[in-house]
Amino acid sequence: AAVAADHPDTARLAAAAIAVRYEVLEPVTDPEKAFEAEPLHPDGNLIRHIPLRYGDAEAAGEVVVEGLYRIGRQDPAPIGAEAGLAVPRPDGGVEIYTASTDPHTDRDLIAACFGLEPDRVKVVVTGVPGATGDREDPGFQI
Known part of the structure; x- marks a missing residue:
């Protein structure tokens, strides 16, 4: 609500x-169970899918090694503040x-989240932060 x-x-x-009602979900x-989970949204639960294709690795390699590999959790911590300013435009864009x-x-x-055509959204870069892998997707901008 707004x-x-x-x-x-x-x-x-x-x-x-305003009265807000919501269902608390488990x-x-x-991540493996997330793939099997029932979709919460009509188009699925992914905000974006980026397939990477570089050819047939198994055919190109002399040896194929398969296994399940795990790495520990990591939490990148950028030093710069995560901040921004949204300015509405007269044409309904931002x-x-x-x-x-x-x-x-x-x-x-951002355009997809607000139902706008991409040309109605202008992102003005005020600096290029050290992302350390943490700022690959817009969060606070949306």
């Missing part, structure tokens, strides 16, 4: 009138001012 008003008192009254924390390592992907994902 409230837009031209006066704070009106916004407070409107916000107080979190899926195992300009996002933020540090980004991939503004074109940010634009496409």
Whole structure:
């Protein structure tokens, strides 16, 4: 739910009138079980699928090694602040001012989330942050 008003008192009254009901779902924390989980959205549970294809590795290699490999959890911690500014445009679009390592992907994902054509979303890069793998997808921008 969202409230837009031209006066704070009106916004407070409107916000107080909103009743939100939701169903608490059990979190899926195992990635293999997540693939088997029932879809929560009509188009599935992936925000984006990027297939990587480089040829037939098994045919090209003399030896094929198969196994299940596990690595420990990692938590990249960028030093720079995660912040941005969204400015509505008169044409119904939006300009996002933020540090980004991939503004074109940010634009496409933001457009998809808001139901806009990508040309109605402008991402203005204010700096290129050290991402350490943590800022590959827009989170706070959306």
